[in-house]
Each structure stands twice: as C-alpha cells, then as structure tokens.
Amino acid sequence: MTNFDEQLEELVTANRILAREGVVDAFGHVSIRHPEHPDRYILSQSRAPDLVNVSDLMEYTLEGDPLDQQGRTMYSERPIHGGIYEARDDVLAIVHNHSATVVPFTVTDTPLRPMFHLGALIGPELPVWDIRDNFQDTSMLVATMDQGRDLARCLGDCRVALMRGHGCVITGKSIREVVMASIYLQVNAGLLLESLRLGDVKYMTPGEIELMSEGQMRPTAQERAWEYWANRAGRRKDGDKNA
Numbered sequence: 001m002t003n004f005d006e007q008l009e010e011l012v013t014a015n016r017i018l019a020r021e022g023v024v025d026a027f028g029h030v031s032i033r034h035p036e037h038p039d040r041y042i043l044s045q046s047r048a049p050d051l052v053n054v055s056d057l058m059e060y061t062l063e064g065d066p067l068d069q070q071g072r073t074m075y076s077e078r079p080i081h082g083g084i085y086e087a088r089d090d091v092l093a094i095v096h097n098h099s100a101t102v103v104p105f106t107v108t109d110t111p112l113r114p115m116f117h118l119g120a121l122i123g124p125e126l127p128v129w130d131i132r133d134n135f136q137d138t139s140m141l142v143a144t145m146d147q148g149r150d151l152a153r154c155l156g157d158c159r160v161a162l163m164r165g166h167g168c169v170i171t172g173k174s175i176r177e178v179v180m181a182s183i184y185l186q187v188n189a190g191l192l193l194e195s196l197r198l199g200d201v202k203y204m205t206p207g208e209i210e211l212m213s214e215g216q217m218r219p220t221a222q223e224r225a226w227e228y229w230a231n232r233a234g235r236r237k238d239g240d241k242n243a
C-alpha cells in the first residue's frame with residue numbers, strides 16, 4: 001500500500017472509531033486535507049460514518065466541488081471543512097459532530113473548558129458560533145461557503161468551536177489527533193455536566209492545559225490510544241478491514 005492508500009484506510013478507521021465511541025451516529029463526518037494537493041480535502045460520500053469504506057471517500061476542492069462524483073450523494077455541510085481548510089494552513093484533519101453531551105454547552109452561558117486532564121487537548125478556549133448572528137433564520141445547517149467561512153472566523157486559532165443548538169467542529173494536525181480530541185471533548189463535557197450538579201468546578205489552568213496536551217500529542221500516547229480505539233471499532237492497527 002502506498003502512503004496515500006494508508007491514509008485513506010486510516011480515514012475509514014477514524015469514521016468507524018467515532019461511531020463506536022458514540023461521537024457520531026447517522027450524522028457527523030470526518031475529513032483530511034489531501035496529502036499531495038493541499039487545496040483539496042477527502043470526505044466520505046453522504047453515509048453514516050460506521051458504514052464508510054474506502055470506496056465512499058471522495059476528493060473535493062476547498063469550495064466543496066467533487067473531483068469525480070460518480071453519482072454519489074454528498075454531505076450538505078461540506079462548507080464546514082472547506083471554510084476551515086481555507087482559513088487554517090495548519091489544519092490537516094476535521095471532525096464535525098452533534099454530540100448530545102456537548103450541545104447543552106452551545107445553548108447556555110456555562111463555558112465548556114478542560115477540567116479533566118485528558119480534556120486538555122480541546123484547548124483553553126472554545127468559542128461558540130451562532131449561525132443566527134450573521135445569517136438570521138436558517139435550517140441551522142452550514143450549507144454555504146459564506147457560512148463555512150464565518151464559522152472558520154469564529155474558530156480563529158482555536159482547536160474546537162461549538163455550534164449553537166447544533167454541535168461542534170474539532171480540528172487537528174492529523175487524523176489520530178483529531179479523533180482523540182473529539183472523543184475527549186465529549187468525555188470532558190460529560191464529566192463537566194456531572195460536576196456542575198455537585199458544585200463549583202475547578203477548571204484546568206492554562207499551564208496545565210499546555211503541559212498535558214503536549215503529553216497527549218506524543219507519538220507513544222497517540223499510538224496507544226489509536227490501537228485501543230481501532231481494535232474496539234473492529235479495525236486492526238494496520239488498517240485491515242474486518243480484522
């Protein structure tokens with residue numbers, strides 16, 4: 001397998017892991033920037049992530065136009081991916097999901113920030129994007145490039161942006177990193193909901209967040225977590241299907 005083929009297999013594994021860990025269901029998606037053409041990204045055709053195979057993966061321009069559609073249906077929220085890849089050269093992978101554990105923090109003033117050590121990876125600040133601010137009443141879906149670019153502006157240099165009444169978007173420098181951040185965003189949100197019922201919450205300090213997230217990005221930590229999640233999702237580490 002070429003390096004490109006391996007990345008496609010890894011993107012399939014990412015789809016399956018996010019489904020297995022309950023971060024996505026019928027909806028939600030994960031993309032990578034094309035490793036050889038930085039002005040393109042790779043995203044499945046419109047399909048539940050748990051069912052995605054390599055043959056579902058499609059190449060898109062940053063504007064969201066397919067290079068070879070082959071009659072396949074497409075996710076309507078492609079502008080989430082294009083808008084962010086266009087604005088952020090450093091971003092190589094993106095997850096969008098509707099985690100029910102995260103949504104309460106998108107509609108209230110209670111901030112979602114790291115308070116659990118493995119939540120450090122989500123970053124110290126999570127801006128909340130409200131589509132209504134600039135687009136009035138909509139279907140709530142990020143369906144145009146104007147909307148995707150507006151979301152990217154709100155994200156700024158952060159790793160995660162929350163989306164009011166909708167979900168969130170998580171960015172990273174690799175598939176593995178973005179999957180880890182997506183899983184621990186949900187875990188941290190759940191622990192925060194529980195903690196808020198008990199009393200005042202002590203959040204991690206900016207220094208703790210920096211030190212812990214450095215540790216989480218180390219290849220040994222990434223490798224260990226990926227092997228665990230890939231195995232749970234029925235995908236061997238080498239990307240073999242149905243292993």
Ligand code: MN
Nearest residue numbers: 077098166167
């Ligand atoms: Mn959505």
